[in-house]
Amino acid sequence: MNMKKIRNHLLVKGYMSLPLWGKIAIPVGVLVLLSMLKGILSTGFYLGIILLVAYLGFSAFLYIKDKTKS
Secondary structure, eight states: OOHHHHHTSHHHHHHHTSOHHHHHHHHHHHHHHHHHHHHHHHHHHHHHHHHHHHHHHHHHHHHHHHHHHO
């Protein structure tokens, strides 16, 4: 990609116009948010797996219970 196009992009211009603390805070904030998102997604994944196993176990229990009645 052409460097002139990159330098003229609105996000790059906005980032370059930030003071030094802003140039440091933006990447740090993005990293913090990504790590929080990773934690939320992994927690949700494991919770989903646990609930899926519980659902399958409970439905198998009810299936077996229903089979013994007939």
